[in-house]
Amino acid sequence: MTTEKTGAGQAMHGVEPYQETRGEEYMGAPMAKHFTTLLGAWKQEVMSSAAPDAKLIEKIDKSMQKIKDEEYGWCDSCGLELGLRQLEEHPLSELCFDCKEIAEKKEKTVGKG
Ligand SMILES: [Zn+2]
Numbered sequence: 001m002t003t004e005k006t007g008a009g010q011a012m013h014g015v016e017p018y019q020e021t022r023g024e025e026y027m028g029a030p031m032a033k034h035f036t037t038l039l040g041a042w043k044q045e046v047m048s049s050a051a052p053d054a055k056l057i058e059k060i061d062k063s064m065q066k067i068k069d070e071e072y073g074w075c076d077s078c079g080l081e082l083g084l085r086q087l088e089e090h091p092l093s094e095l096c097f098d099c100k101e102i103a104e105k106k107e108k109t110v111g112k113g
Contacts, residue, residue: 013041017088026081027073035072039064039091059092075099 010017018034025031043060046052066072073082075096082093095103 012088012091013038013045015041018084020084026084027070031084032067032070032072035087035091036064036067038088039067042091063092077103 015034015038018031020031039060043057043064046056046060063072073087074080075082076094077099078096080096080099082096086093086097
């Protein structure tokens with residue numbers, strides 16, 4: 001096991017990164033609560049800006065709903081865990097890296113039609 005030093009420790013939207021405890025259940029209650037707080041803080045930030053991005057707010061709402069439905073944190077396509085670090089950096093992630101790549105390739109191909 002190696003401990004990677006990425007930008008960890010940086011607060012996102014005023015919320016400190018989640019410190020998981022060893023053996024903790026993925027997207028258990030404490031983790032779900034953290035992302036609800038993070039998304040809520042982000043939403044407040046967006047809404048208090050001069051020109052709130054309605055689409056972004058909608059996406060944040062959708063993610064918050066997914067937490068409630070216990071569907072947040074897994075790839076929409078293959079069901080793989082997105083992982084805590086990916087979600088900290090991209091809280092609106094819905095696809096894992098592999099599926100995202102495939103989706104983007106598809107989009108390009110479809111876009112040509
Ligand atoms: Zn996937």
